[in-house]
Amino acid sequence: MKPVAPSPDNDRYQHQRQQAIRSAASVFAAKGFHGASTKDIAEHMGIKQGSLYYYFKSKEEALGEVCRYGIEEYVEHMTSIAVSDQPFESKLMATITSHLTSYRERNEALKVHNDERLYLPEEKRATLKLLGSKYRQQLEGIFEEGVKSGALRGSLDCHFAAQAVIGMCNAWGDIIVREPDLDLFDTIQKCTDLILNGFRERRIVKR
Amino acid sequence: MKPVAPSPDNDRYQHQRQQAIRSAASVFAAKGFHGASTKDIAEHMGIKQGSLYYYFKSKEEALGEVCRYGIEEYVEHMTSIAVSDQPFESKLMATITSHLTSYRERNEALKVHNDERLYLPEEKRATLKLLGSKYRQQLEGIFEEGVKSGALRGSLDCHFAAQAVIGMCNAWGDIIVREPDLDLFDTIQKCTDLILNGFRERRIVKR
Amino acid sequence: MKPVAPSPDNDRYQHQRQQAIRSAASVFAAKGFHGASTKDIAEHMGIKQGSLYYYFKSKEEALGEVCRYGIEEYVEHMTSIAVSDQPFESKLMATITSHLTSYRERNEALKVHNDERLYLPEEKRATLKLLGSKYRQQLEGIFEEGVKSGALRGSLDCHFAAQAVIGMCNAWGDIIVREPDLDLFDTIQKCTDLILNGFRERRIVKR
Amino acid sequence: MKPVAPSPDNDRYQHQRQQAIRSAASVFAAKGFHGASTKDIAEHMGIKQGSLYYYFKSKEEALGEVCRYGIEEYVEHMTSIAVSDQPFESKLMATITSHLTSYRERNEALKVHNDERLYLPEEKRATLKLLGSKYRQQLEGIFEEGVKSGALRGSLDCHFAAQAVIGMCNAWGDIIVREPDLDLFDTIQKCTDLILNGFRERRIVKR
């Protein structure tokens, strides 16, 4: 009675809408928001252009749904890592694993979130920003734990570190998408190692 | 060299064309290739829409010119770093400085190259790819030197390392654009430090 | 009579269809034929868009029914006035009363008839025109009686007079709809007075 | 430099735009705002659909311009009648003449104003309402003079009278548009006569 969308409890409708979101994610990821047409999306989904509007009020709403879908699960995953009872280094690796796996496996919606969310109206962007901030803050918390436990240097700027790691993971994500032959597990190892130890040769210091 | 344009030797023409490229860079950076209109570009430049076509054959050509302009200088800079006679660590820092400075100071064309070049036809994209590869290879070379000199660990995968650093610099570039209060020099320091030493506490090992 | 519709004798069906006509009248009156959507009508009636087509073959048929409904009762009323056995002045006042009352009380279908019937196909418009002409002719007849009885000037062009009175009543109808505080009875008095006596000061002529 | 519209001082542009307004008036008058398409208007004007947008920002702006054009000259005419130095009866006749002539000669924009202005946004409607009110008030003033001079009955409700006359003129206007053979001058005479004297036989009262 209250929702405007047609019979929101209807399973069939929900299922089809989910398909529509996935199609939109795919097309937006490939061509960008402005470069993609609603016809492209409909065709990808196997329906006619006009029928898309049974599931979305507008192209922009489709973008909004894709972005939300892209980041939501992702943030949930991070939450479960953050609250878990692992030592710092495991949490870091779990984060990187989650991030890169997500890129490789259903990266489209997340990529759209990262690249195209600026075309959303201010209001929706604010909602997404909250989710993104939550993600960053949780990662920040993990770094703070790491400092406390002595695993990380005391001088570390945890805010900057969290931002940097997110950015790096996105960059690595692009690489593994671009080069499908890269071994995922191997890459995760390397990335974690880089973040923890850097590239420099360890000098053994005698005292 | 490609004297299709009217009075190609004319200085005034070349100057105006350069202005047009800069305007296009600015507008493409702000709105994306498809989101920007030729009218936007013309207005930014202070001429009328139709007059743009005196400088570009098409909107796509404008994008091509912006991308080339964006990456060219950038690669030249890297070349001069690579062939210079500094120790490894200076070269690394010079690279990061060049990258981040470029983002903060006239990042627009470079940003367009990074984000919008996929809308170029295959042919032009190939040209740009060559330039990008050259950049990466030079950076790779720097890392190889670093390994040889003992500054970097012998186990380092220099190809991956170069890709990673480029991606990281782009991510950091986004951050410093997003947060204009960040101190540029300070950030450069932190980034170099992270790449070299990682976040981990250095354990002093006695022997 | 035109038993294309399912179960034409069914009382429930007829009742629902009448509701549909009233809803259509309401929506057409508010938004105009082209400005109103079948969804608007269905919502006003409390059913779903597609279900309207159980009652109407097309949106146009709905318009046709509304127009017919709007003018039919109206003409019937005029007929009963015309054949009644009152003096001319009572008939005139009864006509105006009927017209203005109709506007104030359930003017929607009549308003639709007046404003939107031109969107009907020629054929249906002809039917309505017949009804309208009948109305006008009956009014014309009343005026002719008035002339014969000496109540009206012998020089009166009864055809023009009937047209004029209908137009004036429509105009007054709009006014009383627009200004809901206007007293209906008072307005009827003024209108009748204007038609009979005009605005001019009566000069008493001595002989 | 300041105006957004292309070179508003340019004569050619202004002339073409005027043509566009006239075309829009014609098409809106025939089919109503929602029933008319921009293609219809463009075709009527002899240009292509998209080119219309060189002269109007939107279909709605076109409607606004038509309505303004429709009522503006009309109100000006009334003003010149109101301030003129004629006796009451001449002013009344001049008003009716102006109204009916306008309907017959370039009735389209005025008709559009009367029938379709409700589709304008509140803001523009307010502007038009001012003009309409001015017209009515001037007519009201004419009636008040008539009462003062003794030409009209002292009991006359001048506000209602002005509204009524406007409504009646619109109704008559529709009639003369519908019946092109009607003699314009003759009709004007009859209408004036009706308003002043009514339909009733004048009884000569002896005293």
Place this chain on the structure above:
DNA sequence: AATGAATGAGAGTTCATTCAT
């Protein structure tokens, strides 16, 4: 060297209509 004017292709969106259920 630059512009005003026009175009045509294609975009997003709406909506009357159909039909299986």
Place this chain on the structure above:
DNA sequence: TATGAATGAACTCTCATTCAT
């Protein structure tokens, strides 16, 4: 009797592009 789902045509509007001047 009524609906959810889909369609396709038409609509308003945008925009890259052209060209005479």
